[in-house]
Amino acid sequence: MLILLNLLFCVFLLCRYGIWPFTFFTKMGVDGPRPFPFVGTMPYYIRSLNFSFECSKKYGDVWGQFEGRSPLLMVTDPDMLKVILVKECYSTFTNRSTFAKELFGPLKDGLTLVEDDRWKRIRSTISPSFTSGRLRQVFPIVERYADRLVKTLDTEKPDQSVDVKKFVSPYCLDVITSASFSIDSDTTVNPDGPLSVQLRNLLKMKIWPFFVIIALPIAQYFFRLIGFSIVNKASVDYFQNLLKSFKHDHKEDKSRHSDFLQLMIDSEINESDIKDGVEPSKGLTEPEILSQALIFIFGGYDITSATLSYILYNLALNPDAQQTLQQKIDVHFPKHSPVSYEDLVNLEYLDNVISESMRLLPTAPRIDRMCKKTIQINGLTIPEGTAVGVPLTNLHRDPRFWTSPELFKPERFSKDHGEDIHPYAYMPFGLGPRNCVGMRFAVMVMKMVLVRLLQDHYVETCKDTVVPLEFNMLFQPKEPIKLMLSRREL
Numbered sequence: 001m002l003i004l005l006n007l008l009f010c011v012f013l014l015c016r017y018g019i020w021p022f023t024f025f026t027k028m029g030v031d032g033p034r035p036f037p038f039v040g041t042m043p044y045y046i047r048s049l050n051f052s053f054e055c056s057k058k059y060g061d062v063w064g065q066f067e068g069r070s071p072l073l074m075v076t077d078p079d080m081l082k083v084i085l086v087k088e089c090y091s092t093f094t095n096r097s098t099f100a101k102e103l104f105g106p107l108k109d110g111l112t113l114v115e116d117d118r119w120k121r122i123r124s125t126i127s128p129s130f131t132s133g134r135l136r137q138v139f140p141i142v143e144r145y146a147d148r149l150v151k152t153l154d155t156e157k158p159d160q161s162v163d164v165k166k167f168v169s170p171y172c173l174d175v176i177t178s179a180s181f182s183i184d185s186d187t188t189v190n191p192d193g194p195l196s197v198q199l200r201n202l203l204k205m206k207i208w209p210f211f212v213i214i215a216l217p218i219a220q221y222f223f224r225l226i227g228f229s230i231v232n233k234a235s236v237d238y239f240q241n242l243l244k245s246f247k248h249d250h251k252e253d254k255s256r257h258s259d260f261l262q263l264m265i266d267s268e269i270n271e272s273d274i275k276d277g278v279e280p281s282k283g284l285t286e287p288e289i290l291s292q293a294l295i296f297i298f299g300g301y302d303i304t305s306a307t308l309s310y311i312l313y314n315l316a317l318n319p320d321a322q323q324t325l326q327q328k329i330d331v332h333f334p335k336h337s338p339v340s341y342e343d344l345v346n347l348e349y350l351d352n353v354i355s356e357s358m359r360l361l362p363t364a365p366r367i368d369r370m371c372k373k374t375i376q377i378n379g380l381t382i383p384e385g386t387a388v389g390v391p392l393t394n395l396h397r398d399p400r401f402w403t404s405p406e407l408f409k410p411e412r413f414s415k416d417h418g419e420d421i422h423p424y425a426y427m428p429f430g431l432g433p434r435n436c437v438g439m440r441f442a443v444m445v446m447k448m449v450l451v452r453l454l455q456d457h458y459v460e461t462c463k464d465t466v467v468p469l470e471f472n473m474l475f476q477p478k479e480p481i482k483l484m485l486s487r488r489e490l
Ligand code: HEM
Pocket: 111, 112, 113, 123, 295, 296, 297, 299, 300, 301, 303, 304, 307, 363, 364, 367, 368, 428, 429, 430, 431, 432, 433, 434, 435, 436, 437, 438, 439, 441, 442, 443
């Protein structure tokens, strides 16, 4: 009997633990969907990826949801976003809300995850890598690899559909490894070389531990104890050794390199330079250099190729926009003439196409910040420790800010004849001091390959194209995006 009572008491405690934080938003006076024990509001996402839209409709610009037991305040009010992402970024919303950072292995020192003064130091050290002067320096590399990629189409069989992400990703990898380390990984020609195989392994992160931690946060101490990491250890070791050897080469011969790694090596500091947690204003330690290099590869390879595949998909679905773009490309860049950095930057319609595609299909569907001290915004008190989420998909399709938001209309971004774009309703690269540091690089890389590709080819949907796209819980397409790349009759 005593055992049974003890058992019932344990079950009672466990149930209380599972629902304990769920009064958080009621106390704040914020409405939201009803959470389930342990898993919070996550089952709603599994049921429908339109969950955020449904919440916006029902609760307005602010609502509360739970990632497991952790509260997440969702905000789509532009005035509040201005405060959260820009005005109070340094004082209150400096960091992201990522938890269980140790699970990220060496990536935990990357700019995306580091916090406060350490973030400021690393950000100000690597930002100069992406000035227009630097981008001009890497521009010839980008052009070379774009040409190389388009040439591979000569050997493709006509009338065969292409998995577009798979098609563009070797180009993205070649560009980022060359711009970062001055090496020619040549994955465009040799897609199954060791570098791309290891990178693919690195990108296959385990996500189940997050679900375990979301339901049972205590599990993270166990994972830490056994040194568990969500990234593939063998691939991490491979990259760390590779980067160390690049670093050695760069140190031996500085004159040869003007790449991102050289800039980081030039600012190398020792761990001992960070005394009692007091951060110098600039500089990177060796583990930090390796982490940033890996983060660059992530951004430059996976996210850029996913974004490019969405742009090609939108162009295939909207042949009029594609034709207008091709006409502009033909005028600005006659075939076989070299493309200059300035001309590429100034091709406005190409910018409009990229912006519109990233509005409809933002590669990162949500950004977030952690509130590090209690603050009142628009009459709402947000307690210290509250994670704030911004669903970009909602903002980008909100009829308050966009006319016919479901349509692909690049012209809406035209400087002279476009719509008034609300500055806090559009943020495919995030917003404020913590936005994407690689944005200008990514846009240049995407523009270059689009010009080279559309000079000679057009993209079309085919029987293998899934319309509309269907996404999994991680907001990645369930099926690869398949399109036809056909030669243009000029
Ligand atoms: C089309 C491609 C890309 C997209 C859509 C993209 C999108 C984003 C977004 C949405 C964020 C979060 C911003 C925020 O929280 O406000 C971000 C952060 C970041 N991105 Fe990108 N990104 C891309 C390419 C790149 C590239 C090529 C690099 C590096 C070479 C890069 C490096 C980073 C870094 C380091 C951060 C963290 C910045 C910080 O915390 O200070 N990204 N990116």
